[in-house]
Amino acid sequence: MIILKKPLIKYVFIFFALCSLVACKKDEVQVAPPEPKDIILPWAGEDKEDVSEFRVKLNADSLNEGEKGEWSISKGLVEEKVFFTDKAKHNTIFHGMPGETYELVWAVTKNSKPVKSTVKVTFKPLKVVIENSGGWKTKLFLGATMYDKGRWTVEGNYARIEITSSSHYVVPWTEANGIMFQAYARTNYKFTWTSWYGSKSATATYEIKTGDYLEAEALHDLQLDEESNDVTADNNHHITKIRTGRYAWVFKDTLKYPAVQALTHLKTLHLGDTYGDFPAVIGDKYLELEDLYINHWGMETLPDNIGNLVKLKKMRFLNSSNQERLTKLPESFSKLRSLEYLEMVDVGLETLPESFSKLTNLKHIDLSFNIVQKFPKDIGNLTKLEFIRAASVEAIPPSVSKLVSLKYWFMSTNAEHSVLPEDIGNLQALEMMDLSGSAYNELPASFCNLKNLQTLTVGGLTELPEKFGNLKNLNTLTISGSFKTVPASFGDLSSLKHLRVGGALESLPESFGKLKNLTWLYCEYSKSFKQFPESFGQLSSLIELYCSNNKIESLPDGFFNLPKIQIIDFSFNKFTMPLTKFSKLANTLGKLNLWGNGYSIAEGNELRKVLPYTQVVIERY
Numbered sequence: 191m192i193i194l195k196k197p198l199i200k201y202v203f204i205f206f207a208l209c210s211l212v213a214c215k216k217d218e219v220q221v222a223p224p225e226p227k228d229i230i231l232p233w234a235g236e237d238k239e240d241v242s243e244f245r246v247k248l249n250a251d252s253l254n255e256g257e258k259g260e261w262s263i264s265k266g267l268v269e270e271k272v273f274f275t276d277k278a279k280h281n282t283i284f285h286g287m288p289g290e291t292y293e294l295v296w297a298v299t300k301n302s303k304p305v306k307s308t309v310k311v312t313f314k315p316l317k318v319v320i321e322n323s324g325g326w327k328t329k330l331f332l333g334a335t336m337y338d339k340g341r342w343t344v345e346g347n348y349a350r351i352e353i354t355s356s357s358h359y360v361v362p363w364t365e366a367n368g369i370m371f372q373a374y375a376r377t378n379y380k381f382t383w384t385s386w387y388g389s390k391s392a393t394a395t396y397e398i399k400t401g402d403y404l405e406a407e408a409l410h411d412l413q414l415d416e417e418s419n420d421v422t423a424d425n426n427h428h429i430t431k432i433r434t435g436r437y438a439w440v441f442k443d444t445l446k447y448p449a450v451q452a453l454t455h456l457k458t459l460h461l462g463d464t465y466g467d468f469p470a471v472i473g474d475k476y477l478e479l480e481d482l483y484i485n486h487w488g489m490e491t492l493p494d495n496i497g498n499l500v501k502l503k504k505m506r507f508l509n510s511s512n513q514e515r516l517t518k519l520p521e522s523f524s525k526l527r528s529l530e531y532l533e534m535v536d537v538g539l540e541t542l543p544e545s546f547s548k549l550t551n552l553k554h555i556d557l558s559f560n561i562v563q564k565f566p567k568d569i570g571n572l573t574k575l576e577f578i579r580a581a582s583v584e585a586i587p588p589s590v591s592k593l594v595s596l597k598y599w600f601m602s603t604n605a606e607h608s609v610l611p612e613d614i615g616n617l618q619a620l621e622m623m624d625l626s627g628s629a630y631n632e633l634p635a636s637f638c639n640l641k642n643l644q645t646l647t648v649g650g651l652t653e654l655p656e657k658f659g660n661l662k663n664l665n666t667l668t669i670s671g672s673f674k675t676v677p678a679s680f681g682d683l684s685s686l687k688h689l690r691v692g693g694a695l696e697s698l699p700e701s702f703g704k705l706k707n708l709t710w711l712y713c714e715y716s717k718s719f720k721q722f723p724e725s726f727g728q729l730s731s732l733i734e735l736y737c738s739n740n741k742i743e744s745l746p747d748g749f750f751n752l753p754k755i756q757i758i759d760f761s762f763n764k765f766t767m768p769l770t771k772f773s774k775l776a777n778t779l780g781k782l783n784l785w786g787n788g789y790s791i792a793e794g795n796e797l798r799k800v801l802p803y804t805q806v807v808i809e810r811y
Contacts, residue, residue, distance in 0.1 A: 231305055231307065232250065232251050232259070232296060232297075232298040232305050232306070232307050233250060233251045233296075233307055234248075234250045234294065234295070234296035234307035234308055234309035235248055235249040235250045235251075235296075235309045236249065236309070237309055237310040237311070237312075238309070238310070238311040238312065239310075239312045240312060240314050241286075241311065241312065241313045241314060242314050244271075244285060244286060244287065244288055244313060244387065245283050245284065245285045245286070246283065246284055246286070246311055246313075247281060247282075247283050247284075248261070248280070248281055248282055248283070248284055248294070248296075248309065249280075249281055250280040250281070250296040250307070250309070251280060251298075252280050252281075253280060253298065254300075256300055256301075257298050257299065257300045258278070258298070258299045258300075259278060259279075259280055259296060259297065259298045259299075260277055260278055260296075260297050260299075261274050261277040261278075261282060261284070261294055261295065261296055261297075262277070262294070262295045262297065263292060263293070263294060263295075264293045264294070264295050264308065265291070265292060265293035266286065266287075266290050266291060266292030266293065267287050267290045269287065269388055269389060270388065271285060271287065271387070271388040272285060272286055272287055273285050280296070284311060286311060286313050287313065287387070287388055287389075287390055288313050288314060288315050288316040288387060288390050289313060289314070289315035289316060289390065290312075290313055291310065291311070291312045291313075292310070292311045292312075292313075293308055293309075293310055294308065294309050294310075294311060295307070295308050296308075296309065315392070316337070316385075316387055316390045316391065316392040317335070317392055318334060318335035318337075318340075318383060318384075318385045318392045318393065318394045319334070319335050319394055320332055320333070320334045320381060320383050320394045320395070320396040321333050321334075322396065322398070324370075326404055326406065326407050327375070327400055327401035327402055327403065327404050327407070328372065328373045328374065328375055328400045328401065328402075328403050328404070328407060328448070328449060329370065329371070329372055329373070329404075329407045329410065329449065330370070330371040330373065330398070331354060331368075331369075331370055331371075332368070332369050332370075332371055332381060332396065333354075333355070333367060333368045334367045334368075334383040334385065334394065335367070335383075335385055335394070336355075336367035336385055337385045337386060337387040338385075338386050338387055338388065339365060339385065339386050340365060340367050340383060340384060340385035340386070341364055341365055341383070341384050342363070342364050342365075342369065342381065342382070342383055343364075343381075343382045344371075344379065344380070344381055344382075345379065345380040345381075345382075346373075346377055346378055346379040346380065347374065347377070348371060348372065348373050348374065348379070349372035349373065349374060349445060349446050349447065349448050350372045350446045350447075351363045351369050351370065351371050351372070352369065352370040352372075353366045353368065353369055353370075354366075354368040354369060354370050355367050355368025355369075367383070367385070372446070372447070372448070372449070373400045374400065374448060375400055375401065375402050375403050375448070376399070376400060376401065376402070377399070377400050378397070378398075378399050379397065379398055379399075379400070380395060380396070380397045381395065381396040381397075382394070382395050383395075383396075402452070403448060403449045403451055403452035404449065404452055405427075405428065405429045405452045405453055405455075407449035407452065408429075408447075408449040408450045408451075408452050408453050409421065409429065410449075411437070411440050411447045411449055411450060412432070412434050412437045412440055412450070413434075413436070413437050414432065414434060414437075416429070420432065420433040420434060421433075422458070424455070428455035429453055429455060429456060430455055430456060430457045430458065431456070431457065431458040431459075432453070432456060432458070432459055432460070433458075433460040433462075434460070434461065434462070435461070435462030435463045435485075436463065438461040438462060438463060438464040439464055439465065439466075441461065441464075441469035441471055441472065442464070442466060442467060442469045442470075442471075444470075444471050450471055451471060451474075451475050453475070453476065454475055454476065454477070454478065455478055456476045456478060456479055457478055457479060457480045457481065458479075458480065458481040458482075459472070459476065459479060459481070459482055459483070460481075460483040461483065461484045461485070461486075462483075462484075462485040463485060463487070464484060464485070464486050464487065465486070465487040465488050466487075466488055466489070467489065467490075467491070467493075468484075468486075468489055468491070468492050468493055468496070470493050470495060472496075472499070473493055473494075473495030473496050473497070473498045473499060474495055474498070476499070477498060477499065477500075477501065478501060479499050479501065479502055480501055480502060480503045480504065480528075481502075481503065481504040482499070482502060482504070482505050482506070482507075483504075483505075483506040483507075484506070484507050484508070485508045486507065486508065486509050487509070487514075488509075488514035489509055489514060489516050489537075490514045490515065490516060490517075491516065491520075492516065492519060492520055492523065493520070494520050494521075494522045495522070496520065496522055496523060496526070497520070497522030497523060497524070497525035497526065498525075499526060500525060500526065500527060500528060501528050502526050502528060502529055503528050503529060503530045503531065504529075504530065504531040505526075505529060505531065505532050505533070505534075506531075506533040507533065507534045507535075507537060508533075508534075508535050508536065508537070509535075509536060509537035509538065515537065515538025516534075516537040516538055516539060517538055517539065517540045517541060518539070518540060518541040518543075519539070519541070519542065519543060519546070520543075521543055521545055523543065523545075523546070524543065524545035524546060524548045524549060526549060527548070527549065527550070527551060528551060529549050529551060529552055530551050530552060530553045530554065530574075531552075531553065531554040532549075532552060532554065532555050532556070533554070533556040534556070534557055534560065535556060535557075535558045535559055535560075536558065536559035536560065537560060538560065539557060539560040539562055540560070540561070540562055540563055541562060541563055542562050542564075542565065542566055543566070544566045544567070544568070545566075546566050546569075547566040547567075547568040547569050547570075547571045547572060548571070549572065550571060550572060550573065550574065551574055552572050552574065552575055553574050553575060553576045553577065553595075554575075554576065554577040554578075555572075555575065555577065555578045555579070555580060556577070556578075556579045556580075557579060557580040557581075558579050558580075560580070560581070561581050561582065561583060561604070562580065562581070562582050562583070563582065563583050563584060564582050564583065564584035564587075565580070565582050565584075565586060565587055565590075565601075566587070567587045567589060568587075568589055569587060569589055569590060569593075570587070570588075570589025570590055570591065570592030570593060571589070571592070572593060573592060573593065573594060573595060574595050575593050575595060575596055576595050576596060576597045576598065576619075577596075577597065577598040578593075578596065578598070578599060578600065578601055579598075579600035579601075580600070580601055580602075581601070581602045581603065581604070581627065582601075582602075582603050582604070582605075583603070583604050583605065584603065584605055585603050585605040585608050585609075586601055586603050586608065586610070588611045590611065590614075591611040591613045591614050591616050591617065592616070593617060594616060594617065594618070594619065595619055596617050596619060596620055597619050597620060597621045597622065598621065598622045599617075599620060599622065599623040599624065599625075600622075600624040601624075601625070601628075602624070602625060602626060602627035602628045603627075603628050603629075604627070604628075604629075605628075605629065606629050607629060607631065608628050608629050608630050609630070609631075609632075609634075610630065610633065610634055610637065611634070612634045612635075612636060613636055614634055614636055614637055614640075615634075615635075615636030615637060615638070615639030615640060616636075617640060618639075618640070618641065618642060619642060620640050620642060620643055621642055621643060621644045621645070622643075622644060622645040622646075623640075623643060623645070623646050623647070623648075624645075624646075624647040624648075625647060625648040625649070626647045626648070626649055626668075627649075628648075628649075628650070629650050630648060630649075630650055630651065631650060631651060631652045631671075632651060632652060632653060632655075633648070633651070633654070633655055633658075634655075635655055635657070637655060638655050638657040638658055638660040638661060639660070640661060641660075641661075641662065641663065642663055643661050643663060643664055644663050644664060644665050644666065644685075645664075645665070645666040645667075646661070646664060646666070646667050646668070646669070647667075647668040647669075648668070648669055649668075649669070649670045649671060649693075650670070650671050651669060651670070651671030651672070651673055651693075652671060652672050652673060653671075653673045654669070654673060654676055654677055654680070655677070656677050656679060657677075657679055658676070658677055658679055658680060658683075659677070659678075659679025659680055659681065659682030659683055660679070660682070661683060662682070662683070662684060662685060663685050664683050664685060664686055665685045665686055665687045665688065665707075666686075666687065666688045667683070667686060667688070667689050667690070667691075668689075668690040668691075669690075669691055669692075669693075670691065670692040670693040671693045671694070672693060672694045673693065673694065673695065674694050674695060674696045674697070674718070675695065675696060675697050675698065675699060676691075676695075676698065676699060677699070678699045678700075678701045679701075680698075680699060680701060680702065681699065681700075681701025681702055681703070681704035681705060682701075682704070683705060684704070684705075684706070684707065685707060686705050686707060686708055687707050687708060687709050687710065687731075688708075688709065688710045689705075689708060689710070689711050689712070689713075690712040690713075691712070691713045691716075692713065692714070692715060692716050693716055694716065694718050695713060695716045695718065695719050696716075696718050696719060696720055697719070697720060697721055697722075697723070698722060698723055698726070699723065700723045700724065700725050701725070702722075702723050702725060702726060702729075703723060703724075703725025703726055703727070703728035703729060703748075704725070704728070705729060706728075706729070706730055706731060707731050708729050708731060708732055709731050709732060709733045709734070710732075710733065710734045711729075711732060711734070711735050711736070711737075712736045713736070713737050713740070714736050714737060714738045714739055714740070714759075715738070715739045715740075716739075716740055717739060717740060717741065718740070718741060719737065719740040719741065719742065720740070720741050720742060720743070721742065721743075721744075721746070722742075722745060722746055722749055723746070723748075724746045724747070724748040725748060726746065726748055726749050726752075727746070727747075727748035727749050727750065727751030727752055728748070728751070729752060730753055730754065731754060732752055732754060732755055733754050733755060733756050733757070734755075734756065734757040735755065735757065735758050735759065736757075736759045737759065737760055737763070738759050738760065738761040738762050738763070738783070738786075739761070739762045739763075740762075740763050741763065741764050742760060742763040742764060742765065743763070743764045743765060743766055743767070744765070744766065744767040745767065745771070747771075750771050750772070750774040750775060751774070752775065752778075753778070754778055755775055755778055755779060756778055756779060756780045756781070757779075757780060757781045758775075758779065758781070758782050758783070759781075759783040760782075760783065760784055760787065761783045761784065761785040761786045761787070761807070762785070762786035762787070763786070763787055764787070765784060765787040765788075765789070769784070769789070769793060769796070769797045770796070770797075770800055772797065772800065772801060773800035773801065775801075776800065776801050776802070776803065776804065779801060779804045780803075780804060780805065781804065781805045781807075782797075782801065782804055782805070782806050782807070782808075783807045783808075784797075784806075784807065784808040785807045785808060787808075789808050789809060790809060791809040793808070793809070794806060794808040794809040
């Protein structure tokens, strides 16, 4: 055992105390070293409040060399639509949810030690609105705010809805944010639109009470513009005339297109290429109508309300269907007392009501390509009638002789042994008469009193009245029948220019040469015509002569005095005469057809020598 002296013990104690103090100070430096003065904390940027869009650009401090950064979310709703465009960029774009507040952390790392900073971002709540850009009374053009998707609900009965936004290519109208809504007049509606953004949604409502239908709304449905050539408006901008074909069907469906009811000022309506029933809206609403034209397919009836068009003056109606036919007119048709012009071509009409004769203002009737059973017995009451074209199964009623204003008659009948009224001569205004297709054996004596008659077509005659030549103004005549000649008075038809005669005709009277204005004569296919009168050469205006398929053997010498003749057709006759006489016509004759008369090639060549400037058709091949 070592025993130290007291002074030595004192120094040993001091030594150990100093060592302990030094050891304690060394431990304190290692546990909590002083913080370097040059280290600066990163900044995540300013807080963002009331961000209206669902994305925002962040503005944290940019990174220094050797540093890395990363964004993260410490608070706020996170779903598929919430993300950073690039979470490693200090100024990335953050996508959030509406109505949410987010705490975003920007962590910067250098030498594996992250330093963090936080920024707060608040987005405004989701909001949708509905706007009506139409400015009309019953046609609404609604546009609503669209996010990811949306849906409409509508309270109130409506006509139709059409999509106006581009989304209509992939969604039904209930999910399209842009729609055209056709409402009914004076009706309350409530529209609700809900749109979603992720799991968030917002709703808007739009309520309205509609007014009356507008003419502009009707034009929109018809794809027409007030400035187009198919539309006419008056000084008050009321539509008075419409012409349409492609969208004419709109008039038939007032449940889906109710705005067409607004066209109450229409005076003229031309509809083409329509199909099915007659548009009822015409008789219900267009009471000012004066001119109606319809080119229709498949109409079988006219509605009773057609009689409401009491101002209608002109009606033209064509039916192009071979299946559905308009076989009769309703009794209400007789209420069209202002009607002056009626055209119903090829509609299949079979029956005219007796009340038809009450349309006393009628001036023009065209029922072409229809065969009615009979004409009204009192048709003579139409005393203003100037033009008629129609055909009937039964005989023409005697009252037609009362049509004192009639100028153009195209009336035929299928009845056998038909007769014209004895007083037919009362029709002093008559200028044109066509009785083709009728079985008239004779014309009454008074027929020759039709002083103003200029054109006549009649067939089936057994003879002509002796005073037929009294028709001094007749310039075009087509006649046929079993008669073998015409009366001597025929030569008094001093105005006659065009004559077509056929049937059993064998010869013409000597007076025929008095027809100084005759320029065109056709008497082919009678197969019995044999000779011309000597006076034939006195027809000083005759230019064209067609007499093929007859029994002509020779021509009188006077024939070759025709001063203006240019075309002669004597093909398929019985000619035996020498052909050299035709040389007298060499100065005017442009074409001569003698084909089928038995002449040889040599005879044809001789004829061409005397007619060097004439086209000659003569010999067999």
